[in-house]
Amino acid sequence: MPVTDVQQDLDNLTLTITADFAAPVQRIWQIYADPRQLEKVWGPPTYPATVVDHDFTPGGRVTYFMTGPEGDKHAGYWQITTVDEPTSFSFDDGFADLEFNPIPGMPVSKNVFTFTEHDGGTRATYVSTYESAEALQQVLDMGVVEGATLSINQIDDLVAS
């Protein structure tokens, strides 16, 4: 697995995941800059994603929907805040109706993706921050979770506490 580190910041409701990929930074950037590649990696196999709008510029929006096993559609959007090709971009990720209007009252997470050259490949850092524990719960209730299982480390922590 390319994931090399996971940090949970419980006070700031932030998840930071580091992964090393065996490809140049420019290649990793392409995945996000190309809607056809982005949709391949964004949704789980059971909820494949379709990217509709893809204005990958500051102030622009990327919109997508995910299609469930029963044809149910779940839409979301990225409101792009910064783009620094090919090393980083940031965006707010939220839930939308099927016309891609943000759904009021639904949680929005702040995300910063960073890509740096590392050992001939790319080190990617994904930082995702939620507004509140309630927001986090809402996100999980919306069924974002794919095959969620508590990691063994997590349970060890619970037992040790």
Next chain:
Amino acid sequence: MAEQDEDRADALFHALADRTRRDIMRRVLGGEYSVSALAANYDMSFAAVQKHVAVLEKAGLLTKRRSGREQLASGDVEAVRSVACMLTELEQVWRGRIARIDELLTSDTDQEN
């Protein structure tokens, strides 16, 4: 690990190894729910939900009290450290995305060869 800790670990693993039970935990950590209110959220019988609640209770993750004819369940925040659990679930989503990026990159290499 002492025998008692091993038993507790077994109970926790078992309790949290089920999606419905994790979902029940998220709800009861937010406040007290009657078992019938919980049952309304799932496509399963009241008795089945009651069994799930009993497993969580046995693992010490939630407590139950009786109020009139209702059984009210609430989560033990200390026991479960809910935010940690939720972030861990999200971590699985991200791990899935990262694994798919890796697959996509592998298919690049395959095409080159």
